[in-house]
Structure formats: C-alpha cells, structure tokens
Amino acid sequence: MGEPLKAFIDGNCSVEDELHHRYWSSWFFSKEEIEKNSPSRKDGIDLRKESQLRMSYCSFLRDLGIRLGLPQVTIATAIMFCHRFYLRQSHAKNEWQIVATVCMFLASKADETPCGLDRIVVVAYETMHKRDPTAARRVRQKDFFEKQKALILIGERLLLSTLRFDFNIQHPYRPLLNALKKLGITQKEVRQVAWNYVNDWLWTTLCLQYKPHYIAAGSLFLATKLHNVRLPSEEGGYVWWHEFDINPQQLEVVIQQMKQLLGFNRRTSVIQPSIATNKDVYSSPDSVLNRPESSRSSSIQEPDVDITTHKPVDATDHDLTNISIAEKEKSSTEYRTEQRRRGFLKTQLQLLSIMRLWGGMWTE
Known part of the structure; x- marks a missing residue:
C-alpha cells in the first residue's frame, strides 16, 4: 500500500x-x-x-x-x-x-x-x-x-x-461535434477519424497541456488532411479555426506535437508509445457514442501543410504520419455486431500491411 x-x-x-x-x-x-x-x-x-x-x-x-x-x-x-x-x-x-x-x-x-x-x-x-x-x-x-x-x-x-474537490472536467468531444455541424462536415470517415484522435490524446499528456477546444481543433485538422478535405479559409473573413477560439500560432504548436506523437524516430527505429485500441467496441461522433474507440487504419505520409492555405510547405523532420496498432481483446458478446466484426478484420489486414512495410519493426 x-x-x-x-x-x-x-x-x-x-x-x-x-x-x-x-x-x-x-x-x-x-x-x-x-x-x-x-x-x-x-x-x-x-x-x-x-x-x-x-x-x-x-x-x-x-x-x-x-x-x-x-x-x-x-x-x-x-x-x-x-x-x-x-x-x-x-x-x-x-x-x-x-x-x-x-x-x-x-x-x-x-x-x-x-x-x-x-x-x-x-x-x-x-x-x-x-x-x-x-x-x-x-x-x-x-x-x-x-x-x-x-x-x-x-x-x-x-x-x-x-x-481539491475540483471535478470540473471539460472534454474535446462537444467542441468537435459543434464544429463538425457548423462547418458542414458530413464525410463519415473524417468525422470518425477526428473523434478517434480525440480519444487517442487522452492517453498522452496533451490533455494536460492544452484546452479541450485546442485538442478538438488539431484533431479535426489532421483528420481533414488525412482525407483531403478542405476546411473553410476565406482571406479576410471567416476561417474554420474561429469555431475553436484558437489562433493560427496556437494551432500550429498543437498540431506539431500531435504529429510527433503519431510519428516515430526512423533514425533510431524507436516507435513512439503506441495508443492502444479496442476494435471490438466502436464509438462514433454520429451517434454521440457511448463506447470508446481509438484511431486510425493505415500508415500515410504527407508533407507539412499550412493551416491557412492548406498548401504544402517545406519540411524535413515532420511527416503527417498516421500509424496505429490495433489491439484485439475479448469483450462481451453483446457488443459484437457484424459491422464491428468487419471493421476489426479490416483493421487487422491494414495492420499486417504496416508490419510488412516496416520489415517486422512492429511488435505486439
């Protein structure tokens, strides 16, 4: 004790x-x-x-x-x-x-x-x-x-x-859901990945460093870049990050740290601590879900992108890398539906592709 x-x-x-x-x-x-x-x-x-x-x-x-x-x-x-x-x-x-x-x-x-x-x-x-x-x-x-x-x-x-009896916990879920609605983002894949990123950051110290709406903004940006969806950015007028009460400089800092957490150090072949996931039990922003899920599906590399123009910028050390390890664990059969089973099998196949790509560098 x-x-x-x-x-x-x-x-x-x-x-x-x-x-x-x-x-x-x-x-x-x-x-x-x-x-x-x-x-x-x-x-x-x-x-x-x-x-x-x-x-x-x-x-x-x-x-x-x-x-x-x-x-x-x-x-x-x-x-x-x-x-x-x-x-x-x-x-x-x-x-x-x-x-x-x-x-x-x-x-x-x-x-x-x-x-x-x-x-x-x-x-x-x-x-x-x-x-x-x-x-x-x-x-x-x-x-x-x-x-x-x-x-x-x-x-x-x-x-x-x-x-000190402070139970006031604010999560990024509500700011994210509000922004998805106001920005008219209807693509299911984008909404799901943004939601999953929010779940992932819970396992890190990001939620101790940044306010919830900052995390929601960074998660949405990464999700839209992953699926090539353009966010509103009218010069001299409304821009998408206004929905999150964050300025471009603050957003850039958040995004860079998120990308570091999603990435790995190739020079030393040390993968950043993986964010575990349970693919047997799904959650989704579209149902304001009760069940937890983590992100993503595949390893994708993209150049750095300016958060205002969405155009690539020069970068050497930072790739928008999307990597996850699916961790299959048993859970109650009442949660297992055909849709969840198919999603899990899909993730396993994608994980196998990642492992082959990196020559066995991934371990369970």
Missing part, C-alpha cells in the same frame, strides 16, 4: 505540495513542466517508465469502463482524474490499479452515470487479473472483498484531497 493511502488509515495525512504553487491553481502545464516536475521523478521513476505506467492505467480504465457499460465520456473523465492525480502524487507511493479504480468510481458519480461500488470493486479486480481463472472467485470471498472495498474508499479520500 502506498504511503499516502497508509497515512489516511493512520489519520495523519497531509497532501504535500510537490510542485510549484501554480500546480495548485491551474490544470494546464507545459510539456517540460509535466516531464521535469513530476513527483514520481523524485522517487526514481524516469520519464519512460512513467509513460508506460500512464499507458497501463489508461488501458485498464478503458477495459473497466467497457465491462461496466459506462459511456465514453465517463471513461475519459476517469482518465483525466488519474492524470491529474499523478501530477501531484508519485507512482512509487500509489499503486495505479487502486488509484485508477477509485478514479472510475468518482467519475461515474461526477458524470451522473452512477455505478455501484460493490460492482466496481468486483469488475475492477477481475479486469486487473483477467488471465487468472481464480480471480472471480477470490474477489467474491467476504473478507477479501471487504479489504478491496476498504482500499477504494480510503483511496477516494486521497483522490478528493489531491484534486
């Missing part, structure tokens, strides 16, 4: 200000601040390890949310709670499995999609130990169950204190 959780049990907990005072008055920070000022760094957890831990709890929360039948927005809220928690607390002192479960419990209440604590305790434990055939029986044993439940309740107190 982590030290902060133990401190709550002992009754002498006080949340330590690990970072500068600004960390207690704002939830948006620069990439450098997030990477260098993490409390985990003081406990010997380097950036690479922390990134792996972030991917682990995001994957867990996605799976847990699916098993609980919770909406995508609630899953996103739980992920944001977890991100914010680890801005102020160390991974070394707080096991992500417990913290993430607490975040899902709190998110279900904050988003008014309540899910009983008993059910969350059981399903979370089964999800953590999904390869253990004895887990389901073990978590239902009274003493064991009560112990797990107590940990979640204790963890909730720490989470509330760390978040």
